[in-house]
Amino acid sequence: MNRNNIFIHLALAFVLILVAAFAGQLNRWQKQWKSQVRRVPFEEKKRPTTVKDIALGETRGFGRPEVLVKFRNGVSQETIESITSRFHDRVEDRIENAAGWESVDDLDDADAAATVAEYSRLPEVEYAEPNFEIELPDSIDGPLVPVLPHDPQFTDQWALANSGQRGGKEGADISATLAWATTTGSDKVVVAVLDSGVDYTHEDLAQNMWVRPASMAPYRDNELGTIDDLNGYNAIDNASDPMDENGHGTHCAGIIGAEGENNLGIAGVNWKIQIMPLKFMNAGGFGTTKDAIEAINYVIERKKAGVNVRIISASWGSTQRSRALEDVIRKAYENDILFVAAAGNASVNNDRSPHFPSSYNVPNVISVAALDRHDQLASFSNYGAKSVAIAAPGVDILSTWLGNQYEEKSGTSMATPVVAGVAALVLSENPRMSVDDLRKRIMASSDPIVALKGKTVAGGRINAVKALQD
Amino acid sequence: MANSKDGAVENARKDLAKRLKIDASDVKEQAVEDSDFPDMSLGAAEDDEMSGQMITRGWRIRLEAQGKTYEYRADKNQVRAYNFKGKNYRV
Numbered sequence: 001m002n003r004n005n006i007f008i009h010l011a012l013a014f015v016l017i018l019v020a021a022f023a024g025q026l027n028r029w030q031k032q033w034k035s036q037v038r039r040v041p042f043e044e045k046k047r048p049t050t051v052k053d054i055a056l057g058e059t060r061g062f063g064r065p066e067v068l069v070k071f072r073n074g075v076s077q078e079t080i081e082s083i084t085s086r087f088h089d090r091v092e093d094r095i096e097n098a099a100g101w102e103s104v105d106d107l108d109d110a111d112a113a114a115t116v117a118e119y120s121r122l123p124e125v126e127y128a129e130p131n132f133e134i135e136l137p138d139s140i141d142g143p144l145v146p147v148l149p150h151d152p153q154f155t156d157q158w159a160l161a162n163s164g165q166r167g168g169k170e171g172a173d174i175s176a177t178l179a180w181a182t183t184t185g186s187d188k189v190v191v192a193v194l195d196s197g198v199d200y201t202h203e204d205l206a207q208n209m210w211v212r213p214a215s216m217a218p219y220r221d222n223e224l225g226t227i228d229d230l231n232g233y234n235a236i237d238n239a240s241d242p243m244d245e246n247g248h249g250t251h252c253a254g255i256i257g258a259e260g261e262n263n264l265g266i267a268g269v270n271w272k273i274q275i276m277p278l279k280f281m282n283a284g285g286f287g288t289t290k291d292a293i294e295a296i297n298y299v300i301e302r303k304k305a306g307v308n309v310r311i312i313s314a315s316w317g318s319t320q321r322s323r324a325l326e327d328v329i330r331k332a333y334e335n336d337i338l339f340v341a342a343a344g345n346a347s348v349n350n351d352r353s354p355h356f357p358s359s360y361n362v363p364n365v366i367s368v369a370a371l372d373r374h375d376q377l378a379s380f381s382n383y384g385a386k387s388v389a390i391a392a393p394g395v396d397i398l399s400t401w402l403g404n405q406y407e408e409k410s411g412t413s414m415a416t417p418v419v420a421g422v423a424a425l426v427l428s429e430n431p432r433m434s435v436d437d438l439r440k441r442i443m444a445s446s447d448p449i450v451a452l453k454g455k456t457v458a459g460g461r462i463n464a465v466k467a468l469q470d
Numbered sequence: 471m472a473n474s475k476d477g478a479v480e481n482a483r484k485d486l487a488k489r490l491k492i493d494a495s496d497v498k499e500q501a502v503e504d505s506d507f508p509d510m511s512l513g514a515a516e517d518d519e520m521s522g523q524m525i526t527r528g529w530r531i532r533l534e535a536q537g538k539t540y541e542y543r544a545d546k547n548q549v550r551a552y553n554f555k556g557k558n559y560r561v
Binding site for chain 1 (some may be wrong): 510511513517518519526548
């Protein structure tokens with residue numbers, strides 16, 4: 001071996017040593033990183049898991065507590081199954097690439113620590129530990145654990161928690177259950193539902209309805225005189241009763257704020273809120289521009305009188321432009337009120353064929369398209385890369401209906417209150433947020449969806465968790 | 471009062487006869503089919519009318535008179551003449 005070869009071999013050996021050292025360091029870094037991933041053992045969950053939680057949780061893949069058990073070498077699968085069966089447990093999964101490790105599902109829903117202790121005592125078991133739940137990326141400070149309400153029909157509310165029910169796409173929802181870890185709404189936020197009125201006696205809405213405070217005088221209009229607006233405002237006959245005779249307004253109200261965790265029906269995007277019913281559409285579900293203007297004017301006046309009404313949800317429209325309607329929506333903007341409007345159901349591009357009021361170029365307007373449970377733009381939904389702001393679930397949406405009933409309905413009408421509801425959640429956490437900032441927050445809160453590229457300004461589905469991020 | 475399908479067809483026939491100034495017996499029923507309409511004015515909004523943007527189940531009624539076909543749209547709440555001489559009318 002000549003002198004040059006020795007140097008080459010020495011250099012190669014040095015490089016190999018460096019590579020090995022670097023690999024070792026990588027391994028240490030990996031271990032370090034793994035130990036730093038914030039993990040929440042089940043016993044640290046915010047509230048105990050109940051049988052109902054389990055039933056609900058399983059719809060989203062948040063199942064029963066599990067333990068990871070490492071059986072000793074030579075313990076047969078039959079023995080493992082015999083042991084788990086004796087403890088009334090079930091082998092949930094064999095862990096590939098980790099010989100001997102089994103994920104064991106405790107069918108009794110016992111405390112994870114107790115189950116671990118139970119297995120650790122067995123001679124066949126080398127180790128047992130709780131299956132830690134890895135948190136989602138720290139989008140919000142602190143642990144983010146899904147909050148699942150006990151409202152019996154919640155599992156049908158794919159817009160809030162899409163577990164793939166009825167063939168849908170798992171996760172194609174607004175991430176409501178994670179948002180609820182931060183807030184479930186506030187009864188200090190008032191949302192006006194400008195529609196066919198609201199059945200304010202509905203069992204799932206009654207607790208969340210706005211009622212004119214006793215200290216506030218009845219509404220007075222210079223032309224119309226005094227109107228006792230105890231339960232809201234009816235612009236059709238300028239009377240006191242905004243009771244819904246159609247069902248559409250009641251449906252929209254339930255999406256925004258059906259009472260949550262009351263063991264009845266459904267949960268709204270907000271469990272707690274104040275819904276102000278405004279009626280300008282009749283029993284047939286249609287009304288005049290003039291009455292819509294009267295009702296918006298009412299909202300502005302009530303805001304000026306001290307009612308914290310910050311959002312108008314408008315699940316209606318037409319292709320006819322009205323300068324007067326545009327002006328009153330602008331006036332709402334000047335009074336810090338967001339105006340969320342349906343993009344329309346004609347399957348057309350609003351950039352070319354505008355739909356009003358959603359197409360008005362006023363800074364407080366958010367135009368909403370509808371998505372189905374597969375994260376696809378609904379076949380009927382209008383769209384517009386410049387004129388339709390964002391999309392939200394709007395097909396087969398379960399919500400409140402007349403006579404304490406619940407029905408599934410479809411339309412950009414149903415997508416609109418989802419966005420209004422998320423805006424209300426944001427205000428519950430940020431009560432002083434300006435309408436400009438609120439709109440910006442909503443627009444920045446979407447999950448990108450390929451199907452929406454070039455179809456809406458945001459190009460995605462609204463995400464309530466992102467909307468709550470500072 | 472809520473419309474039945476037959477009641478809606480009858481109202482449509484009477485309305486078309488009135489508009490064309492002919493006898494209702496000269497208006498023939500061509501087809502009646504269940505249909506989903508894009509909104510609560512059944513995709514046949516009158517001028518200055520706003521409607522809920524909810525898919526609405528109803529009936530598409532095709533009538534024939536004086537050698538022409540006319541379309542009406544109806545649901546349990548309403549009957550509308552669709553695009554009659556370029557305009558929509560609530561009956």
